[in-house]
Amino acid sequence: PSNKKLLVLPGDGIGPEVMREVRRVIDWLDRRRAVSFDIEERLVGGSAIDAEGTPCSDETVEKAKAADAVLFGSVGGPKWDSLPFDKRPELGILRLRKELGLFANLRPAVVLDPLVEASSLKPEVVRGVDIMVVRESTGGVYFGEPRGIETLPDGKRRGFDTDVYHEDEIARVARVAFDLARQRRKKVTSVEKANVMQSGRLWRAVVGEVHKAEYADVELENMYADNCAMQLCSRPKQFDVILGNNLFGDVLSDLAAALTGSLGMLPSATLGAVDAATGKRHALYEPIHGSAPDIAGKGIANPLAQILSFAMLLRWSFGLEEDAALVEAAVGKVLAGGLRTADIMQPGMARVGTSVMGEAVVREL
Amino acid sequence: PSNKKLLVLPGDGIGPEVMREVRRVIDWLDRRRAVSFDIEERLVGGSAIDAEGTPCSDETVEKAKAADAVLFGSVGGPKWDSLPFDKRPELGILRLRKELGLFANLRPAVVLDPLVEASSLKPEVVRGVDIMVVRESTGGVYFGEPRGIETLPDGKRRGFDTDVYHEDEIARVARVAFDLARQRRKKVTSVEKANVMQSGRLWRAVVGEVHKAEYADVELENMYADNCAMQLCSRPKQFDVILGNNLFGDVLSDLAAALTGSLGMLPSATLGAVDAATGKRHALYEPIHGSAPDIAGKGIANPLAQILSFAMLLRWSFGLEEDAALVEAAVGKVLAGGLRTADIMQPGMARVGTSVMGEAVVREL
Ligand SMILES: CC(C)[C@H](C(=O)O)[C@@H](O)C(=O)O
Ligand SMILES: CC(C)[C@H](C(=O)O)[C@@H](O)C(=O)O
Numbered sequence: 047p048s049n050k051k052l053l054v055l056p057g058d059g060i061g062p063e064v065m066r067e068v069r070r071v072i073d074w075l076d077r078r079r080a081v082s083f084d085i086e087e088r089l090v091g092g093s094a095i096d097a098e099g100t101p102c103s104d105e106t107v108e109k110a111k112a113a114d115a116v117l118f119g120s121v122g123g124p125k126w127d128s129l130p131f132d133k134r135p136e137l138g139i140l141r142l143r144k145e146l147g148l149f150a151n152l153r154p155a156v157v158l159d160p161l162v163e164a165s166s167l168k169p170e171v172v173r174g175v176d177i178m179v180v181r182e183s184t185g186g187v188y189f190g191e192p193r194g195i196e197t198l199p200d201g202k203r204r205g206f207d208t209d210v211y212h213e214d215e216i217a218r219v220a221r222v223a224f225d226l227a228r229q230r231r232k233k234v235t236s237v238e239k240a241n242v243m244q245s246g247r248l249w250r251a252v253v254g255e256v257h258k259a260e261y262a263d264v265e266l267e268n269m270y271a272d273n274c275a276m277q278l279c280s281r282p283k284q285f286d287v288i289l290g291n292n293l294f295g296d297v298l299s300d301l302a303a304a305l306t307g308s309l310g311m312l313p314s315a316t317l318g319a320v321d322a323a324t325g326k327r328h329a330l331y332e333p334i335h336g337s338a339p340d341i342a343g344k345g346i347a348n349p350l351a352q353i354l355s356f357a358m359l360l361r362w363s364f365g366l367e368e369d370a371a372l373v374e375a376a377v378g379k380v381l382a383g384g385l386r387t388a389d390i391m392q393p394g395m396a397r398v399g400t401s402v403m404g405e406a407v408v409r410e411l
Numbered sequence: 412p413s414n415k416k417l418l419v420l421p422g423d424g425i426g427p428e429v430m431r432e433v434r435r436v437i438d439w440l441d442r443r444r445a446v447s448f449d450i451e452e453r454l455v456g457g458s459a460i461d462a463e464g465t466p467c468s469d470e471t472v473e474k475a476k477a478a479d480a481v482l483f484g485s486v487g488g489p490k491w492d493s494l495p496f497d498k499r500p501e502l503g504i505l506r507l508r509k510e511l512g513l514f515a516n517l518r519p520a521v522v523l524d525p526l527v528e529a530s531s532l533k534p535e536v537v538r539g540v541d542i543m544v545v546r547e548s549t550g551g552v553y554f555g556e557p558r559g560i561e562t563l564p565d566g567k568r569r570g571f572d573t574d575v576y577h578e579d580e581i582a583r584v585a586r587v588a589f590d591l592a593r594q595r596r597k598k599v600t601s602v603e604k605a606n607v608m609q610s611g612r613l614w615r616a617v618v619g620e621v622h623k624a625e626y627a628d629v630e631l632e633n634m635y636a637d638n639c640a641m642q643l644c645s646r647p648k649q650f651d652v653i654l655g656n657n658l659f660g661d662v663l664s665d666l667a668a669a670l671t672g673s674l675g676m677l678p679s680a681t682l683g684a685v686d687a688a689t690g691k692r693h694a695l696y697e698p699i700h701g702s703a704p705d706i707a708g709k710g711i712a713n714p715l716a717q718i719l720s721f722a723m724l725l726r727w728s729f730g731l732e733e734d735a736a737l738v739e740a741a742v743g744k745v746l747a748g749g750l751r752t753a754d755i756m757q758p759g760m761a762r763v764g765t766s767v768m769g770e771a772v773v774r775e776l
Contacts, residue, residue, distance in 0.1 A: 122606075131609070131612060134606060136606045136607065140607070166532050166533060166536045166644060166645045166646070167531050167532050167533065167644075168531060168532065168533055171531045187574060187607070187608060188607050190571070193608075193609045194609050195609050195612065195613050202577065202578050202579065203577075203578045203613055203616075203617075204575065204576070204577050204578070204613075205575070205576055205608075205609045205610035205611075205612060205613030205614070206555070206573055206574065206575035206576075206609060206610055207573070207574045207575075207608045207609050207610050207611075208571055208572070208573055208574075209552060209571065209572045209573075209574060210569065210570070210571040210572075211569070211570055211571075212567065212568075212569050213567050213568045213569070214567065239658070239661075241487075241499060241501045242501065242505070242552070242553050243552060243558075243570075243572045244496070244558045244559050244560050244570045244571060244572050245570035245571055245572050246570075246572075247496060247560065247570060248560050248568055248569075248570030249570070251568075252568075271661075271662050272661045272662045272664075272665040273665065273701075275640065275662045275663070275665050275666040275669070276665045276666060276668065276669035276674070277669075279531060279532075279644060279666055279669040279670050280531045280669050280672070281531070293604070294662075296604075296636075296637045297636050297637045297640050297659075297662060298640070299637075300637040300638065300640050300641045301640040301641060301644055301666065303641065304640070304641035304642075304644040304645050305644050307645070309641070336638075
């Protein structure tokens with residue numbers, strides 16, 4: 047067996063159909079590049095609830111911990127919308143992030159030249175946009191305690207959550223952002239509401255301390271989250287790396303992705319800490335887009351984000367830079383050749399479905 | 412003295428200079444329409460800190476409570492950035508919202524036809540956009556307790572906030588949103604993260620209950636906040652009224668404002684409950700834009716958002732529909748005539764400063 051252990055979790059909605067196209071790419075690598083993987087596939091999210099009674103079983107967590115990398119699809123759908131809070135499909139991804147310690151969610155928002163026209167923004171506003179959002183992903187309001195809905199003595203309900211950060215949680219994700227900025231355009235925009243939130247005040251302070259002590263060569267800018275949303279929409283090119291907590295990172299990375307106009311193209315990586323003994327780190331790769339239940343099963347979903355997530359995995363978890371670049375180049379060529387799935391369709395291009403797009407990538411390889 | 416008691420709070424940055432233009436409009440109304448006001452002007456925010464040692468004195472709060480309406484400018488600036496959390500200029504507006512019970516912050520994002528080109532989005536995407544964001548503004552993470560930064564036994568810091576909503580707080584602001592939708596296109600999009608937050612789960616439940624019991628004629632759509640940010644950017648025309656908590660409402664209303672491309676044009680209103688005895692409600696009117704310290708004092712700020720905030724005040728607090736419409740029409744004519752401040756400047760138009768713009772509005776009146 048190969049030493050490259052991969053756990054594949056297609057999930058719900060369009061997850062399985064776009065993952066199928068990745069399998070073709072994997073087969074090609076196996077045959078032509080002698081890069082082989084030890085692959086296990088399991089259920090997660092709603093499909094795991096249906097089959098196993100839980101969105102992410104203990105066994106799946108164990109397999110994920112034992113794997114060198116996890117390739118994730120997407121979870122959720124109307125079918126499971128009325129389930130109780132502690133049974134919902136989203137727990138699939140949330141539990142994996144938490145139990146594997148995947149604290150740094152990296153979400154690139156890149157406008158590819160052939161897709162400039164797909165954006166709802168003017169071409170001159172988005173051409174060349176290349177943003178990396180670093181979102182903290184194991185803390186904050188997603189996991190903070192206490193939380194709940196309580197019934198008061200008069201029968202009325204009160205819902206509450208806790209947004210909480212320890213300074214070490216802030217510092218470690220800030221370092222990921224600064225390290226990335228060093229390899230890019232050397233600018234980090236750290237986002238919070240330090241003017242109204244105490245956790246935001248600590249966030250700004252700690253990011254500033256890490257910057258001063260370790261990254262004086264990188265430019266640091268602090269920005270309120272509301273202003274950042276505005277600036278992303280009006281002048282996105284000003285950004286290089288955006289750093290935010292779990293909640294602001296969620297909203298702003300989706301906004302950054304949306305402004306590229308090609309959500310179906312965007313991969314992401316979520317990384318854990320490097321183990322001092324082995325030099326390894328847990329990592330999970332998934333598209334930015336969700337399970338898109340409205341188009342699931344129709345064979346029209348764009349498989350490119352899932353394929354590009356796999357390319358990220360090749361590069362980051364296995365150091366297979368050359369193979370990652372091959373896959374990315376093949377995607378570029380397919381787009382340059384005029385193939386488009388419905389989500390990125392433009393006049394004059396050829397509209398294709400999921401599997402034709404997947405085949406085209408393999409052909410370019 | 413007139414029975415129209417107005418408290419004017421210009422605040423910091425460009426606040427005083429844009430408020431000066433409103434005073435011209437008020438003078439005109441006084442002279443030509445015999446609509447006169449009993450006006451008091453006071454300091455708020457950073458300028459109040461400098462002069463009175465507090466961003467919003469008890470006396471200012473008392474005057475605001477006694478007034479029929481408050482016209483607010485904007486607060487904050489780098490000069491006060493290093494002040495302790497409980498001394499910052501932002502407390503000026505936060506304290507007023509809280510003490511006057513101004514729980515419903517109404518933030519329209521309208522793309523005016525002559526300004527379609529000012530948007531960073533494509534004209535076909537934004538032409539005709541007319542969104543009203545209703546933001547809850549006295550609850551949630553802005554005021555929730557406990558909150559603070561604590562030092563743990565090992566000397567490390569931990570920052571925390573509480574995002575909390577009582578069902579009555581949700582229901583009353585939902586009613587404001589549904590009532591507005593009834594006068595508009597009859598659709599409310601309620602935004603939360605019910606998939607990760609307990610307060611969001613309660614939010615969704617209560618909005619659904621109010622809808623079912625009282626507003627079945629209005630369409631209700633529930634949307635996650637991350638998805639809403641995305642949809643605002645890619646297909647803004649789908650929205651009529653957007654309803655969100657204090658934090659999501661803050662970020663999403665700024666995003667909605669940004670996509671119009673004319674932030675300097677957008678007014679807002681923040682309303683309290685209707686007093687059962689007097690039929691009156693507290694109300695504060697302010698532009699969406701901030702204090703813009705970078706351009707303050709240069710005479711180039713756009714005074715139209717502040718003038719339009721005053722028009723909202725005429726209509727909503729005093730029922731002076733005709734006068735409000737006069738002011739709005741004057742603004743429309745000035746724009747149609749080609750005058751532009753720097754923020755909305757477009758090729759072929761005439762660039763003017765703050766006071767020329769203010770004068771032009773009065774001339775059109
Ligand atoms: C599925 C959901 C819990 C998740 C989140 O909010 O983190 C998703 O929106 C994401 O961004 O990965
Ligand atoms: C000044 C600040 C406290 C305020 C807020 O966050 O509410 C501002 O951003 C706003 O939206 O009115």
